Amino acid sequence: MTRRVSIFGATGSIGCSTIDLIERDPDGFEVVALTGGRNVDLLARQAKALGAEVAVTAHEECLADLREALSGTGIEVAAGEAALTDAARRPADWVMSAIVGAAGLPPGLAALEQGATLALANKESLVTAGPLILGTARDHGATVLPVDSEHSAVFQALVGEDMAAVERVIITASGGAFRDWPIDKLASATLEEASSHPNWDMGQRITIDSASMFNKALELIETREFFGVRPDQIEVIVHPQSLIHALVGFNDGALMAHVGPPDMRHAIGYALNWPERKPLPVERLDLARIGQLEFRAPEDARYPALRLAREVMEAGGMAGAVFNAAKETALDGFIAHRLGFMDMAGVVEGVLTELSGDTGLMSAAFTLDNVRAADHMARIRAEEIISGAKTPKRSATWT
Ligand code: NAD
Ligand code: MG
Numbered sequence: 001m002t003r004r005v006s007i008f009g010a011t012g013s014i015g016c017s018t019i020d021l022i023e024r025d026p027d028g029f030e031v032v033a034l035t036g037g038r039n040v041d042l043l044a045r046q047a048k049a050l051g052a053e054v055a056v057t058a059h060e061e062c063l064a065d066l067r068e069a070l071s072g073t074g075i076e077v078a079a080g081e082a083a084l085t086d087a088a089r090r091p092a093d094w095v096m097s098a099i100v101g102a103a104g105l106p107p108g109l110a111a112l113e114q115g116a117t118l119a120l121a122n123k124e125s126l127v128t129a130g131p132l133i134l135g136t137a138r139d140h141g142a143t144v145l146p147v148d149s150e151h152s153a154v155f156q157a158l159v160g161e162d163m164a165a166v167e168r169v170i171i172t173a174s175g176g177a178f179r180d181w182p183i184d185k186l187a188s189a190t191l192e193e194a195s196s197h198p199n200w201d202m203g204q205r206i207t208i209d210s211a212s213m214f215n216k217a218l219e220l221i222e223t224r225e226f227f228g229v230r231p232d233q234i235e236v237i238v239h240p241q242s243l244i245h246a247l248v249g250f251n252d253g254a255l256m257a258h259v260g261p262p263d264m265r266h267a268i269g270y271a272l273n274w275p276e277r278k279p280l281p282v283e284r285l286d287l288a289r290i291g292q293l294e295f296r297a298p299e300d301a302r303y304p305a306l307r308l309a310r311e312v313m314e315a316g317g318m319a320g321a322v323f324n325a326a327k328e329t330a331l332d333g334f335i336a337h338r339l340g341f342m343d344m345a346g347v348v349e350g351v352l353t354e355l356s357g358d359t360g361l362m363s364a365a366f367t368l369d370n371v372r373a374a375d376h377m378a379r380i381r382a383e384e385i386i387s388g389a390k391t392p393k394r395s396a397t398w399t
Contacts (some may be wrong), residue, residue, distance in 0.1 A: 004030045004091065006116075008107050009098035011036035011043050012032030013203045014121045014147070017265050018096045019046055021272055024101070024281065033087035035099070035107075037074065038062055044069035044316030054078060056087045058103070085110045094272065097122040100205050100330055101320075102375050105129055109368060112142040119271040121147040123222045128375065129322040132366040144226075145271040150219055151226055152267035153245035157283060158227075161250070169229055171219055173241035173298065174199050176211035179240060180330040183301050189341040191334065199242040199262045205331060212344055213298065214327050217309035221320055224313050231313040236306060238296045243285065302344040308352065317362045318374035319352065325375040326351035329382035338386055351381045 009015045022029050036043035037058050044168035047055040054076040063079035088110035093109040097121045104122030137144050146152050150171040185381040194211045223234050247255045260266050262284040269280040312319040330347040333339035340364040364370040
């Protein structure tokens with residue numbers, strides 16, 4: 001049976017891996033929408049190769065180039081935020097959410113509203129608006145499947161299990177680019193140094209977030225939202241080889257681990273073929289050659305983002321949206337050489353501390369408008385702190 005699929009963020013790392021799998025089964029899929037950013041040439045090539053119905057760029061100023069690149073093909077073109085959400089409303093069976101950042105939320109919600117199965121690589125959707133995403137899926141009989149490797153691993157370890165028997169969930173972290181650096185050298189880490197990952201080949205933003213562990217911080221919150229476990233049941237362990245992606249601990253002491261090569265096509269393919277398992281073109285691990293698996297506890301001083309994530313989970317409400325937006329703005333600041341590597345956590349903590357005092361904002365209902373308002377306020381505050389207009393108020397405990 002042919003399935004209708006759309007890919008949001010088709011030109012990125014996850015998007016290209018998704019297309020790689022789809023192209024291996026040309027009769028299995030009909031491609032509805034593909035979206036990208038400024039990389040119009042790649043988007044146009046993908047749309048032609050897959051015979052997409054519509055190609056959408058996030059940027060209005062790129063529309064003319066996209067139209068020209070696809071002229072005479074019969075493929076529709078569109079641009080802008082509203083066009084992305086419109087594309088997500090086109091009927092599709094399976095939708096990949098692989099835009100990076102909070103911009104991935106509105107198209108994901110629109111896909112769920114039309115009942116599609118949403119393969120969620122965009123962890124920011126769950127971090128900023130977990131109850132909204134899962135509630136929308138419930139209301140429309142839609143399914144959300146995790147694509148983040150750790151969450152796909154937990155999901156697979158839970159097949160056939162009773163959540164009541166789960167004691168803990170352990171997600172692994174490679175430790176990122178700086179796991180072996182002296183801590184006092186981290187403040188001077190450069191953009192180039194932070195942009196290379198020891199194990200995974202990913203987009204630049206998530207690669208830097210892996211070095212700072214803001215990525216793992218988002219994933220802690222994502223775990224809580226997706227699986228409904230308490231924060232004290234979730235652990236992070238540094239596992240430099242990235243072969244075990246997560247473990248689930250049960251009440252009889254058993255730990256079920258998911259082991260596989262660091263290749264996102266596994267988690268993407270699992271979501272693409274779910275509830276079946278089908279052959280995937282990933283490496284088969286040779287355990288004798290690997291020999292040993294290594295684990296260490298994450299150090300608090302190296303990875304302040306993990307403590308901040310725990311404070312966000314404790315606070316609940318809009319804290320996730322504030323945290324993510326402050327983090328995205330701080331990351332922009334680091335990429336633009338306006339902030340040092342270790343300053344990012346200070347900016348995020350400053351924004352969390354300030355906005356936590358706004359109880360109306362923090363306890364607002366989970367609607368798209370409220371999530372956007374929290375996101376917007378956090379970005380303004382973060383920018384003020386970065387530009388020096390405001391000194392961050394620091395507190396050891398944020399409630
Ligand atoms: P990427 O930077 O390689 O690609 C991002 C995609 O989103 C591109 O198509 C880009 O054009 C598009 N995009 C960027 N900003 C946009 C905006 N404002 N509006 C619309 N489109 C926009 O990112 P990636 O590494 O593929 O990651 C995508 C998502 O998947 C992220 O949420 C990331 O955290 C998550 N994820 C990625 C990996 C990985 O291995 N790359 C693993 C787990 C989770
Ligand atoms: Mg991950």
